Amino acid sequence: MYSLTKEGEGLSQAILSFKDVSLQRSDRTILKHIDWTIKPKENWAILGLNGAGKTTMLKMIHGDLWPTTGQLEVLGGLFGHISIPELTRRIGWVSTALQDWLHPGDLVEKIVLSGKFASIGLYERYTQQELDQAKTILSDMGGAKLIGKTYMVLSQGERQLVMIARAMMAQPELLILDEPCNGLDLFARESLLQRVAKIADMPNSPALLFVSHYTEELMPCFQNVLLLKNGQVFQKGKRKDILTNNNLANFYEAPIQTAQIDEDYPQKQSD
Numbered sequence: 001m002y003s004l005t006k007e008g009e010g011l012s013q014a015i016l017s018f019k020d021v022s023l024q025r026s027d028r029t030i031l032k033h034i035d036w037t038i039k040p041k042e043n044w045a046i047l048g049l050n051g052a053g054k055t056t057m058l059k060m061i062h063g064d065l066w067p068t069t070g071q072l073e074v075l076g077g078l079f080g081h082i083s084i085p086e087l088t089r090r091i092g093w094v095s096t097a098l099q100d101w102l103h104p105g106d107l108v109e110k111i112v113l114s115g116k117f118a119s120i121g122l123y124e125r126y127t128q129q130e131l132d133q134a135k136t137i138l139s140d141m142g143g144a145k146l147i148g149k150t151y152m153v154l155s156q157g158e159r160q161l162v163m164i165a166r167a168m169m170a171q172p173e174l175l176i177l178d179e180p181c182n183g184l185d186l187f188a189r190e191s192l193l194q195r196v197a198k199i200a201d202m203p204n205s206p207a208l209l210f211v212s213h214y215t216e217e218l219m220p221c222f223q224n225v226l227l228l229k230n231g232q233v234f235q236k237g238k239r240k241d242i243l244t245n246n247n248l249a250n251f252y253e254a255p256i257q258t259a260q261i262d263e264d265y266p267q268k269q270s271d
């Protein structure tokens with residue numbers, strides 16, 4: 001169904017749509033003339049070096065920043081005509097930065113449950129059924145052994161798993177994974193990426209938006225890639241067209257040799 005703005009203008013059915021969006025801060029243009037659409041059922045990865053503007057774009061999608069110029073539509077709502085708190089409840093956000101806000105002494109399952117209320121800590125009344133649902137989501141993500149532990153004793157990989165389960169608790173329509181593999185060792189990273197791939201395979205999977213510095217983290221479920229450089233879209237499209245040696249060499253301004261790695265990622269025997 002098409003959404004309507006207050007003026008009655010029909011909107012697209014896109015998950016998100018940037019139309020000539022720029023963002024100015026002080027005397028600096030951080031994002032420049034971004035044109036980009038994510039259609040339903042598409043999963044995208046954004047690749048960019050430090051300072052490219054990735055986090056700024058995510059903050060915009062999440063409603064924390066507004067375009068200085070241009071038109072931005074997220075989940076059928078046009079900025080300027082939507083309730084931002086309502087929008088943010090429909091978006092899951094996983095980022096190591098968010099971990100610093102959590103209460104270290106909280107039980108893992110309660111942190112997952114807090115995703116339902118979009119709160120840091122649990123202040124709302126909840127039912128046993130909701131708590132059980134949080135445990136089920138965590139178990140489905142491979143985190144059954146974490147139930148009953150406090151957040152502070154978890155490893156970084158386990159914390160990221162909890163963050164993803166927390167985001168899934170709200171049944172988001174869009175799940176943003178902002179450099180989720182930061183600080184993870186090889187095995188923890190591959191295990192987390194496998195979990196992400198499982199989410200992508202779910203029948204009612206949210207649209208996935210994965211942000212990274214590294215091409216090797218872009219799982220096959222990310223069929224579309226946007227290369228962001230100096231606040232501008234350098235290239236965007238199907239991964240097979242974007243992740244070529246030539247493109248990446250131009251993007252990074254350095255010789256690049258990509259290699260297809262066996263999709264059976266390294267796994268510990270115990271996994």
Ligand SMILES: Nc1ncnc2c1ncn2[C@@H]1O[C@H](COP(=O)(O)OP(=O)(O)OP(=O)(O)O)[C@@H](O)[C@H]1O
Nearest residue numbers: 025026028030048049050051052053054055056057
């Ligand atoms: N409020 C602001 N005022 C001025 N400059 C800003 C502001 N916010 C971000 N920037 C600048 O905009 C640029 C893009 O920042 P952003 O955090 O979006 O990059 P990024 O691609 O996420 O980088 P990283 O990979 O290092 O996290 C950076 O140079 C940053 O210093």
